[in-house]
Amino acid sequence: MSYRLLTIRALRDRLARHPAGRVALSLLHVAVTAALPLLLLWLAGCSTEPAPRDTHSPVSDNGEISSFFYSLLLYLDAAILAIVVAVWAYALVKFKKQDGDDTLPEQSHGNMKLEVIWTAIPTLIVVAITVPMLVGVFKMSKRHDPNQPVVEVDVTGKQWWWEFDYKNGVGAGLHTANELHLPADTAITLHMTSADVIHAWWVPRLGGKRDANPGRTYPMSFTPKVPGIYDGQCAELCGSSHALMGTKLIVHPIAAEIEVEYKGQKVKIESYDSWVKAQQQPAKAPVAELEKGLKLFKERTCPSCHLINGLEGTDVAARSASSGPNLTHVGSRMGIAANTLVNNPENIAKWISKPSAVKPGAKMPDGLVTPEDAKTIAAFLSSLK
Amino acid sequence: MASVADFAQAQAPVYHQERPAKSGLVDWLTTVDHKKIGILYGTAGVFWLLIGGLEALLFRLQLAKPDQDLFIGTQYNGLVTMHATTMVFLAVMPMIAGFSNYFVPLMIGARDVAFPRLNAFSWYTFLFGSLVINASIVFAHFPAGGWTGYAPLSTRAYGNDGMDFWWAGLVLLAISSMVAGVNFVVTILNMRAPGMTLMRVPVLAWMMLVIQFLLAFSFPPIAVGLIFLAFDRTFGAVFYETAMGGDPHLWQHLFWLFGHPEVYVLILPSMGIVSEVLPVFARRPLFGQHAVIFSGVFIGFVGFGVWGHHMFTAGMGPIADAVFAATTAVIAIPTGVKIFNWLGTLWGGKLTFPVAMLFAISFIPMFTIGGLSGVMHANAPLDLQQHDSYFVVAHFHYVLVGGALQGLFSGIYFYFPKITGKMLSEALGKAHFWLFLIGMNMTFWPMHDLGNRGMPRRIYTYPADAGWNFDNLLATAGVFFMAAGTLIMVYNMLNSLKNGKEAGRDPWDANTLEWMTTSPPPAHNFDFTPVVFSERPLFDHKHTEDLAIPVPSEAEQIHMPSPSWKPLVVATGALLIIVGLLLFNVAPLLWLVSVAGALTVVVGIYQWVSEPV
Amino acid sequence: MSAELATAPGHDAGHDDHGHVSAENNFLGLPNIKLAMWAFLGSECMFFGSLIGTYFFYHGKSLGGPLPTQVFSLTITSISTFLLLMSSMTMALAVDATRLRKLSQARAYILATAVLGATFVGFQIYEFSQFVSEGLKLQTSLFGSTFFVMTGFHGAHVTVGVIWLTMLSMLISNGKLNKDKASVTVEVAGLYWHFVDIVWIVIFTFVYLLEFIK
């Protein structure tokens, strides 16, 4: 069964097929006419803009659970609201005081039977939604059996980018940034932590978020099911560039390469194994015209924060809380500066000549390079596929 | 049948003050009259509502379109933080305090609150707190840690200097609220008119009683959390220092142990107002008054056991998640009881629709929408998606704006005549109502959709290709409707003060004691001590043949508390203590200002207790 | 109806700020000031509950020493605890004396209580300086922060109590607190004092003693 969110229209069509549904619909109509402005805005809210980060088009088991509860509660809430608004609207129209009628209506103080009914029914509803919810809580917090093939990644939030350390399974030992690559249909456990303040790693299509707490580690286990490229970003206020702490999740097919759609374009995704192999390669020494870039990179103290595996003089940076993203394969990423800019040489040059102009408060210093040098370095960095 | 005008015949008794009130500014500075303090609170609340709304308007402009740079980074975060802090602590809470000050004593037939000077002290600490928080923009920057001020983002290492003003101001507000809580608990429990048993206390006063308990018991945890923050930031303590083993969950628990009861502090008074307004304009008693009261009490109790629902993504572990999710869902039940009883009140009534009633009836569906999305959040697996997304922003604005604020608006239109003796314009009021209702839905409804589309909250910019453009534009447009409505309300109030129709004692043909006395009421509230036989004392007087109007006995010499400077002096001392701590960051020796403050407090209190009242 | 009137509880039409209290005039039959003190103490329970709760939340999580067992001196703290307990006794005697309308006697007991309280605070200051010299400061560790802030706020409460009691004795001396008012006023101060004392018992038992039992 698919847990996809039903649109309002689809819901209406479905309802109209059953007699009881038609009764419900006419009730809804009464309700909605009474709240006409609301209706207009409701429809407006359901505009047809595509939603690349739809929270209810899940691509993992966890996302499906969340979405299931969304659908359940959406229909339940719509029904409750419809009843409340229908009674309300009916009462407002029916019991309007007539002109010239100055008598008092019946002075009723209440009705015990009704009180019991409208306490009991919501109680039953609450029990009915709470029981499956509890099941869901424990299902989502289950851990994968470490004896099975599991890919485990340490996810560290840093102001304002993401660091990924592959700890277990295929790809163990990889150390990348901002783009998380995972195999489809494989048990995954991410261990969330942070180097400074609280962040939260959230890719809406994948499913729920988890906070990355400094001084604490918390696991999040799931199985991604649909290969593709999914956008996400930090969801916990973490300072000036919280809005620009993007991330991407790339779910690779296990076997062969496939083609997916991403923002209206066809993109090829290689198999997870071949991605891992490529990432495990050290950086290639730059060709002649790019050598100047490497030289400047070393001169301008970039290696004190950035690691490039395999190039002499750049693989020395001690990893510390203040260090920046690993740049060994920076050219292969789709975006830079935590997906704030599209990855191309111009944008890299723009970024490294003045990071704070791209991201307020960026932790990479301004003024390390002149605009000319930036271009040279950018050309070199772009080649690091 | 008696009419309310008959009360005018009862001869006005003399009342006596140790030191009679001066006039003008001195009177307002030294007043201990609960009605004047209520007016001060209310005016401050409306003022800060405009400021908080202005802040919202500004950051909504930034969000109107993708990739804008009107307010970026900490500027934006500062606006959001101040918007929320202002709205919650400086607009809605003082408006509530305004109503509770002005009307609780009137409703229960008392001459003042239990401790009038303490009441003035609460007002001044509130005032100073509000000024300290906002002084951040003058001396430093707006605090930018969100209204939740999560550590370690709020610590010295990551938070800006505005956070110092934030904790300092909030500590003062916490003192103000705890003191007021104690004061009103005593007032409502102990100062009721003869015959006013607890079950005859008007629902609004009841809800005020519940929230005073909430204030007294929920502010200490956040005060402790703020003290830790202050010690970290000022003296280098390590409560939130994760490198020293500190745990970021500590602050969250302390904050939400306060924060959740706080949201019921914000909503229960509005529910009380709705429970007063509906019966008057439906011309029948509140349906199931006892059920409405008990559900309010129940909400207050359970409200202390659900705070963890703000932390489902924080990693508390499945057991804690499950417990908090289950307790949270339970709150839907008593809240539903209230909703259904209001519907029961409308059903079979004879409804008229002045503006006060319009806001009260629109409260019902608007709050229900917000409550139902709250029930979605209570579902922990679902909340992992919704937490910190715009879906939450939609939830809490429906309950806060559609609920709390609309309820207070209803209260303003309902009670303004009592407070000022002048009617508000119904035509302007209707314009306010429709503009606000439309604007509110236009702004906050699309936020559900934004949340579903994965838009996180507290982001100052967003990419054009995320599918969030239309909803955001709509949301920003809606603010202008709300702003127009609110400004019309303010104009309406100012205009009515001068040109309003005379209200008389009982313009709405209402049921409770406050409508028995003149508008505005005299300093001593009632010319005679009212005696109460049901939950609708004034209704009884108007509709019972043989209910004699009590006449003040000769012996009844009313003693009213005298005006006093001491509350202002002691509050100033408290302010100095806090300011000294802030100045400590500038130059350590300036902590002597705190010492001066402490001395002021001690001397002030000594004079306070020895002055005749 | 007149029967109902007659049974309707009495009503204090006025106010009663500090001092103006009479037990008969209130709906619950409890003077306002006393009710207020109970409500306030409820609030204080949450306050100290949060402080003590934090101490336990962080117990054993400090990354470095000194550890509680290394700095605590049971002898000294036992003495100061004993003094505080004694002060509760003198406080109780003071309340009794005001009830019997023996104001000068009450004043003596009040002053004795204040002196005992002040001595307790003195011990605490000594203890704090001792800890600091042994390397435990506010900034040292989670233990340092939680311990100093928790016990410091308790000490501040004792100090407030001492000032309060001193004021009371001054008010009695200059006749501002007459025999009618004194009973409730002193009783309320007593409530506060006993509460602060009980909080200390809790801290002493769970923070100090438990440390040595394990």
Ligand code: HEA
């Ligand atoms: C006035 C303020 C107010 C009120 C009244 C409420 C009421 C409720 N709130 Fe809300 N809430 C906030 C203000 C408020 N909230 C704020 C400010 C935040 C965000 C803070 C921040 O992060 O900045 C928040 C966040 C928040 C969260 C955390 C979301 C997140 O960040 O992930 C949750 C989770 O459970 C929640 C739940 C609820 C519930 C279950 C109720 C219930 O009380 C609602 C009950 C009402 C109804 C259910 C409707 C009427 C009932 C019926 C018609 C009966 C039938 C119904 C059923 C059987 C379901 N709220």
Ligand code: HEA
């Ligand atoms: C009672 C509380 C309350 C109230 C009434 C409001 C009212 C409004 N809120 Fe607020 N809001 C919060 C409490 C409240 N909010 C909280 C707690 C947060 C969370 C903050 C955080 O994340 O930390 C929040 C966050 C929040 C956000 C999310 C920001 C983000 O996450 O990035 C948004 C976005 O649109 C928003 C919008 C609005 C709007 C448009 C209104 C409107 O209703 C305002 C209507 C306007 C007015 C009432 C006044 C208009 C008048 C003028 C503009 C004229 C001014 C003129 C003079 C001064 C002379 N609010």
Ligand code: CUA
């Ligand atoms: Cu990281 Cu927000």
Ligand SMILES: [Cu+2]
């Ligand atoms: Cu809550």
